[in-house]
Amino acid sequence: MRKPTPLKTSVLSDLYRGVTLQSLVRGYGDEAFVVARNQVRQARRLESLLPHQRAFLEDSATRHLGLVAGFGAGKSFALSAKMLQLAEDNPGYVGIAMEPTFGMLSDILVPQTIDLWDSWGVDYTYHKGASEFEVRNADGSTSRCLLRSFENVARIRGINASWALVDEIDTVKPQAAVNSFRLLQGRIRTGIKPQIAVACTPEGFGWMHGFFVESEDPSKRLIRAKTTDNPHLPESYIQSLREQYPPELIEAYLNGEFVNLAQSNIFSSYDRRIHTTTLTAAEHGEAVYVGLDFNIGNSHGCFGVFRQEGGRQVLHIFGEYKLKDTFEVARHLQQKFPAQTQRRVVTCYPDASGGAASTSSTKSDHQILREAGLTVHAERKNPPVAETISHVNSLFHRGLIRVNERACPNLAISLERWAYDQAGHPQKGGATDYSHAGDALRYLVWGSCNGNNRTHRSGYRVY
Numbered sequence: 001m002r003k004p005t006p007l008k009t010s011v012l013s014d015l016y017r018g019v020t021l022q023s024l025v026r027g028y029g030d031e032a033f034v035v036a037r038n039q040v041r042q043a044r045r046l047e048s049l050l051p052h053q054r055a056f057l058e059d060s061a062t063r064h065l066g067l068v069a070g071f072g073a074g075k076s077f078a079l080s081a082k083m084l085q086l087a088e089d090n091p092g093y094v095g096i097a098m099e100p101t102f103g104m105l106s107d108i109l110v111p112q113t114i115d116l117w118d119s120w121g122v123d124y125t126y127h128k129g130a131s132e133f134e135v136r137n138a139d140g141s142t143s144r145c146l147l148r149s150f151e152n153v154a155r156i157r158g159i160n161a162s163w164a165l166v167d168e169i170d171t172v173k174p175q176a177a178v179n180s181f182r183l184l185q186g187r188i189r190t191g192i193k194p195q196i197a198v199a200c201t202p203e204g205f206g207w208m209h210g211f212f213v214e215s216e217d218p219s220k221r222l223i224r225a226k227t228t229d230n231p232h233l234p235e236s237y238i239q240s241l242r243e244q245y246p247p248e249l250i251e252a253y254l255n256g257e258f259v260n261l262a263q264s265n266i267f268s269s270y271d272r273r274i275h276t277t278t279l280t281a282a283e284h285g286e287a288v289y290v291g292l293d294f295n296i297g298n299s300h301g302c303f304g305v306f307r308q309e310g311g312r313q314v315l316h317i318f319g320e321y322k323l324k325d326t327f328e329v330a331r332h333l334q335q336k337f338p339a340q341t342q343r344r345v346v347t348c349y350p351d352a353s354g355g356a357a358s359t360s361s362t363k364s365d366h367q368i369l370r371e372a373g374l375t376v377h378a379e380r381k382n383p384p385v386a387e388t389i390s391h392v393n394s395l396f397h398r399g400l401i402r403v404n405e406r407a408c409p410n411l412a413i414s415l416e417r418w419a420y421d422q423a424g425h426p427q428k429g430g431a432t433d434y435s436h437a438g439d440a441l442r443y444l445v446w447g448s449c450n451g452n453n454r455t456h457r458s459g460y461r462v463y
Contacts, residue, residue, distance in 0.1 A: 045081070045120060052225035053078040057085050060193045063219040066212045067199040070227035070256040072237060075199050079167055080113040082197050083145055084122060084135065086163040090191040092141035093162035096184070098150040100172050105131070105147050109167060153180040162191020166198045170206035177207040202252045202259070205417050209258045213272070214409060227254045258416070266389055266426055266438065269396035270403075270415040277402035279305070279318040285339045289315070290374075291444025292329065292350035293436050294365050299323050300436040302411050302444060303333075315401045315449060320408040320437065326365040330372035347375045349447030351439070352382045377447050385426060388442040395449060414438040 046054050056067050056078045069075040083097050099105045110126070113133065117124055123136040133145040148156055150166055164184055169177055188194050200208055212222040227238055241254050251257040259265065282288050282305045290303040304317035319336070323329050333346055340346045348369050366376050395401045405412035418434040421427045428435050 049078075049081065050074055050225075050230060052223055052229060053081065055223050056197070056199075057081055059221060059223075060085070060089055060195060062221040063195060064211070064221070065195060065197045066208060066220070066222040067197070067225065068202050068208055068212075068222060068256050068258075069199070069225035069229075070252075070254045071201060071241060072227045072233050073225040073230050073256065075201070075225075076108060076112045076167070077116065079109065079165055079197075079199055080116045083113060083133075083165055084117060084120075086165070086193075086195065086197070087133075087135040087143035087145055088137060089193040090162040091137040091139055091143055093191045094144045094146060094159065095163040095165070096146045096148055096156060096159065096161050096187070097165040097167075098148050098153075098184075099167050100150050100169070102131075102149045102152075104168070105149070110147065150180055150184075151176065153183050156184065156187055159187050160190050161187050162194050164188055164196045166196070168200045169198055170200045170203035170208050172207070174206055174210075181207070181211070202256060204252070205258055205413075209416075213258065214405075214413065216406075224256050226256050264420050265416070266418045266420060267393060267396065267415045269393040272403070272405045272412055272416070275396055275399070275402050277316045277318065277404050279307075279316045279402075279404060280407060281318065282337065282340070285343055285345070287345040287347065288337050288340050289444060289448045290333065290346065290348045291440040291442070291447070292348055292365075292369075293439040293443065294326065294351045294353065295436060297324055298436065299325060299329055300410065300440045301329060302408060302437065302440050303336075304444070306448075312400060314399070315395075315445070316404075317402065317411065317441070317444075318404045318407055320411050320440075322410060322436075326368045330368055330374065333374060334372055341373045344373060344375055346373075347377060347448070349377050349443045351443060352379045379447075383446055385442075388446045389426075391449070392442060392445045395445060400449070401445065408437075411437040411441060414441070 046057065049057065050073075052067065052069065053074055056065065059065055067075060067078060069078075079097075083095070086095050097105075097109060099109055114126060125134045125136075126132075127134065131147040133147070135143045135145065137143060146156075146159070146161075150169065151172060164187070166181070166184070169181070172180065184196065188196060198208065198211075202208065208222075212220050227233065227241065238254070242250060251259045286305055288303055288305055290301055292301045293299065300320070300322055302317050302320040304315050304319070306313045307316055308314075321329065321332055323332060333348075334341050337346050350366060350369070363371075366378055369376050392401070403411060403415070414434040414437040417432075418438045419427055426435060426438075427433070
């Protein structure tokens with residue numbers, strides 16, 4: 001029997017030319033199939049992420065998204081993954097990924113992105129000369145990811161982008177960060193899911209803290225992560241960090257916390273997430289307690305009420321002021337608490353020096369307050385500063401003071417930023433003097449919370 005003549009290779013090649021696995025699968029190119037395939041692909045990617053990385057990727061609705069993380073927590077990995085997600089969520093549009101310098105782009109972001117996208121099988125091209133990535137999307141469109149320096153942000157003028165990423169923003173000088181971010185916000189004006197995502201290791205109370213914590217609003221979300229949240233790190237890495245850095249830096253670099261990195265913080269026991277209150281006003285006629293710090297043209301004060309919680313009296317501070325002189329302070333308190341003033345249940349704990357001379361007239365500051373119908377509890381001399389600071393920290397530690405940080409932004413900043421100088425004294429003066437609101441709190445807490453186990457009558461002049 002005659003054997004059949006085998007087909008030549010060229011004939012087979014002609015027969016199957018242009019045939020792919022995708023073309024053999026019915027409906028592979030249909031829109032529903034593409035959507036399902038992308039959902040499966042996205043689910044597999046998410047499975048490889050840590051919880052904080054996953055939260056960073058899954059949130060595509062918050063306009064301003066932040067990730068603050070300790071060393072080794074996977075922040076760079078999350079940024080590269082986020083860049084891909086933003087490119088795919090905005091097919092055909094332009095996005096901007098930024099490091100503080102071009103050197104950091106080439107040393108950090110680009111290698112991490114190439115490694116990750118290669119492992120995920122992403123269809124992309126990296127144009128080194130143009131400093132950009134091109135991502136080819138499932139719908140056939142191409143998304144461009146421009147790589148730019150945040151410190152030279154002026155070069156993005158004229159670009160209409162749908163999203164932006166910024167890494168290590170707190171390493172940029174504070175005012176430069178504010179100005180650059182404002183310009184960046186103005187460039188995000190197109191796209192399907194516009195978003196700005198920012199990530200960094202905390203560097204003190206810098207831009208991240210000011211934008212996401214001090215100025216919190218519904219358009220912002222901050223995700224936090226610790227080094228120990230990454231189970232893939234060897235224990236020796238974490239131990240080396242503990243050995244290398246002092247405790248206050250460990251809070252920042254290991255736990256991803258915002259701390260005062262310059263010097264030791266004065267109110268070290270305060271944590272705005274723990275010692276917070278939603279109280280915004282006193283009840284009608286409820287006794288109000290006020291701490292006052294007198295300064296020429298810059299008088300600070302804070303006020304609150306006591307509430308019973310679990311058998312303990314807790315001081316809830318729900319308001320502050322910053323006024324020119326003591327006359328304005330008196331009028332402000334009268335208008336703020338008319339019923340309490342009439343009943344003489346507004347009790348002031350001022351700077352003791354206010355009894356000798358006024359910052360605004362021939363009358364003493366204490367006399368001005370008393371004539372306005374306010375009760376004044378004043379020590380004959382100011383208590384030792386170290387004792388008052390220790391007393392405030394002790395009460396914060398025991399959960400006996402709460403501060404409405406939104407209603408008292410100056411006080412909250414003072415609690416977090418007022419520090420000791422190199423000689424170990426509380427810093428005073430200069431362009432960043434955080435002492436005034438802190439002094440007002442010291443007087444209030446020392447007086448109203450029985451500092452040094454005193455009664456209100458011992459050592460006080462009462463008007």
